[in-house]
Amino acid sequence: MISEPLTDGWTPTSEYDKGAVEQQLEHVLASPLFNSSKRYGQFLRFVIARALDGQGSQLKERVLGVEIFERPADYDTNTDPIVRVTAAEIRKRIDQYYQDPKHGQEIRLFLPSGSYVPQFSWPGHPHGFPDAATAPSADGLGVLKAESVAAAADPSVLGARRFSARAKTLAIVAALLLVVVSAWAALRGPRATLVRQFWQPFVNSPEPTLFCLADQPQYASIRLRDAADPQHETTLPDSMVTVIIDDVDPLVNIAGTLRTYGKNFRVLGESTTTLTDLRRSPSVFIGAFDNGWTLRLTAPLRFHFGNDASMTKFWIEDRNNSEQRQWLLDRLQQKTEDYKDYAIVARFIPPDTDQVSVVAAGIGRGGTVAAGEFLVNENRMDEILKQLPLDWQKKNIEVVLETQVIQGRSGPPRVKAVHLW
Numbered sequence: 001m002i003s004e005p006l007t008d009g010w011t012p013t014s015e016y017d018k019g020a021v022e023q024q025l026e027h028v029l030a031s032p033l034f035n036s037s038k039r040y041g042q043f044l045r046f047v048i049a050r051a052l053d054g055q056g057s058q059l060k061e062r063v064l065g066v067e068i069f070e071r072p073a074d075y076d077t078n079t080d081p082i083v084r085v086t087a088a089e090i091r092k093r094i095d096q097y098y099q100d101p102k103h104g105q106e107i108r109l110f111l112p113s114g115s116y117v118p119q120f121s122w123p124g125h126p127h128g129f130p131d132a133a134t135a136p137s138a139d140g141l142g143v144l145k146a147e148s149v150a151a152a153a154d155p156s157v158l159g160a161r162r163f164s165a166r167a168k169t170l171a172i173v174a175a176l177l178l179v180v181v182s183a184w185a186a187l188r189g190p191r192a193t194l195v196r197q198f199w200q201p202f203v204n205s206p207e208p209t210l211f212c213l214a215d216q217p218q219y220a221s222i223r224l225r226d227a228a229d230p231q232h233e234t235t236l237p238d239s240m241v242t243v244i245i246d247d248v249d250p251l252v253n254i255a256g257t258l259r260t261y262g263k264n265f266r267v268l269g270e271s272t273t274t275l276t277d278l279r280r281s282p283s284v285f286i287g288a289f290d291n292g293w294t295l296r297l298t299a300p301l302r303f304h305f306g307n308d309a310s311m312t313k314f315w316i317e318d319r320n321n322s323e324q325r326q327w328l329l330d331r332l333q334q335k336t337e338d339y340k341d342y343a344i345v346a347r348f349i350p351p352d353t354d355q356v357s358v359v360a361a362g363i364g365r366g367g368t369v370a371a372g373e374f375l376v377n378e379n380r381m382d383e384i385l386k387q388l389p390l391d392w393q394k395k396n397i398e399v400v401l402e403t404q405v406i407q408g409r410s411g412p413p414r415v416k417a418v419h420l421w
Helices: 015-029 038-052 061-067 082-098 138-153 170-185 190-204 245-260 275-280 292-298 365-374 378-387
Strands: 108-110 119-121 209-213 216-225 233-242 265-269 283-286 303-307 313-318 328-330 338-348 357-362 397-406 414-420
Touching (some): 015 108, 038 190, 190 378, 245 265, 245 283, 245 365, 292 357, 303 338, 313 338, 357 365, 378 414
Parallel strands (some): 209 265, 283 357
Antiparallel strands (some): 216 233, 313 328, 338 357, 338 397, 397 414
8 A cells, every 4th residue: 555654765855856756746746636636736735845845744734724725723623624534535546646557667655644744765766866965976977967857857767777977878868957957947946936836826727728819810712732733723712810929939938837837738719719718727818909808807907908099009007107108119119120018917817707817918029928938937037026025926916027129029028017916
């Protein structure tokens, strides 16, 4: 029984080992046994994080009830057994997960009966991997790092790799290390917390994230080539829509970040997105003046989009100072491809959907690209950290960004205003 106490338990102490455990947790939570339950994910992430931080002694039933399930501090654990019931179900599902032979070489997560302190085991590596301090040489360290971090992404790779420090395959390992660290670092390290915290409501949701992109009819007909004679063409009536390539940039960046957290996603065009879709799952809205959903959902917010009747001037308006036009883009200036663009980044729960939503929308295309960069870049998001209260994760947040566009390319996003409610 996997939920029984371990006789060969392993305590992750190095950053490599802790990163491997966290990645294994994401593998487990992405499985069909866990991915439909928000509660199980919250529970396991909480107790494993505390255990890895050396705070396992604090994992008592009442603490978990208060911290995870938001029970009052004096709640009666005898009449409200939510912690015990949840833990029992998690133990059962962990047992089922590791009974599958394909998970045999993965790091094993245990939740012993009668305890809420997780334990760990790594088949073939009872003491984990050596820390940097014990590495024999610079060359050897490169190999050990690569193997250890690669294990964090896919623990099954271990046992088959023992590279010589001077082997030609070291170049391949280095390339693998570069790729894996990019994903691994998003889950580890002090600078990775802000992006992860921002997207945590999406990570916690059992539903895949919906991306809503602007789409526009582009063609009324299409030319098709004859398979037998490609020089022969036939023009047929057709209805096609397009998306702006600059809107795809934030889509790829944000979707890629969510995938490192084990989240799936789906993409719909603005014209085919319904309110029913938005009530079903968390959503990300990309683009502003070509995305009606963005304009509708941001209209009640403090920072929202506006324009003149001739549609030649566009701006972001501050409801607290509606007479000013400090964040304005003139269409004539935009045509020069050398201008300042502005964007709104927001995370909030619209009353019409009751699902958390994120907006990444610029007045022009450059602003939208900058908004997408901001939402996945620790250095950029860190600019707002000093302006946020400690409980910001529980609040709605809206940010106005500025970017300098030169020759059609947007520069780094700069924070101009922040609002929480």
